[in-house]
Amino acid sequence: MFSGMLFIFTPLCIGYLFPISNTKKLDVINRATSWLIYVILFLMGLSLAALDNFGSHFKTIITVTATFFIVIGGCNLLCLPLIDKLMPLKTEQLKNQLPLSSMAMESLKLIAVVGSGLVLGLLLPIGLGWVETASEWILIILLFFIGIQLRNSGLTLKQILVNKQGMTIAAVIVASSMVGGIIGALILDISPYKGLAIASGFGWYSLAGILIGDAFGPVYGGASFMIELLRELVALIMIPMLIGKRPCTAIGYAGATAMDFTLPIIQSSGGVRCVPVAIVSGFILSLLVPVLMLFFVSLAG
DSSP states (O other): OOHHHHHHHHHHHHHHTOOOOOHHHHHHHHHHHHHHHHHHHHHHHHHHHTSSSHHHHHHHHHHHHHHHHHHHHHHHHHHHHHHHHHSOOOOOOOSOOOOHHHHHHHHHHHHHHHHHHHHHHHHSOOOOTTHHHHHHHHHHHHHHHHHHHHHTSSOOHHHHHHOHHHHHHHHHHHHHHHHHHHHHHHHHTOOHHHHHHHGGGTTOHHHHHHHHHHHHOHHHHHHHHHHHHHHHHHHHHHHHHHTTTOHHHHHHHHGGGGGTTSHHHHHHHHOTTHHHHHHHHHHHHHHHHHHHHHHHHHHHO
């Protein structure tokens, strides 16, 4: 039952064993990871094109996306305000904020990549039997690089354990997302383990879509990608609106992206006091995405 999990989880663990202090090498790895994400998302689009009766499958993708996005997000937003009440975080009201439009465009580029793969797959008269194998090998390389990135993120265990707010936010996101995953699975009448796996994306759209797609096929992979991407787009709008009164809620809803993509807007709208909390919560969630997702995928299989 765990053979598939080990097959995918192994390169992540191997990558985590490589400490790299050379910034140039890390930059190369970061760029390579970004390009591999684009490649594998393009292949995801091709795999969607290879499906029979794509129209009916597209309806399934929209249904799964809407159900899990609303249920998981709702559970998160019901629980996160408790942290603001019990563990209030002081913020700074800053006037200079990053433009949301430029950050949202980066997310929309990823949708365009998947869409281009889908369109080309539907239009070009080529066989697509090779797509699944290519995706698996690229996934292995990508996980290896992600393992290196997590190891060299700069956070020590002490820094994580000391920041109680960041740890609490991560724990609440995990717990409430699991509840949402089970509710979503009940609504759609699918395996609860499949629902828990989908709920373990925590905003990491690229990895979530890739892992779920590899395990359950391109329909659920596409849905998982859209669920987490929508989370990020909503977080970009929600953070400046909420962070003044409910900073922990704003940071928590950003999920794993709080340590990278949405961090600049968290800092610009909430101040430097929010940065350590965002980095710690985002790091923990990023670390848990492959662990929990692969665990539930193995149980669903």
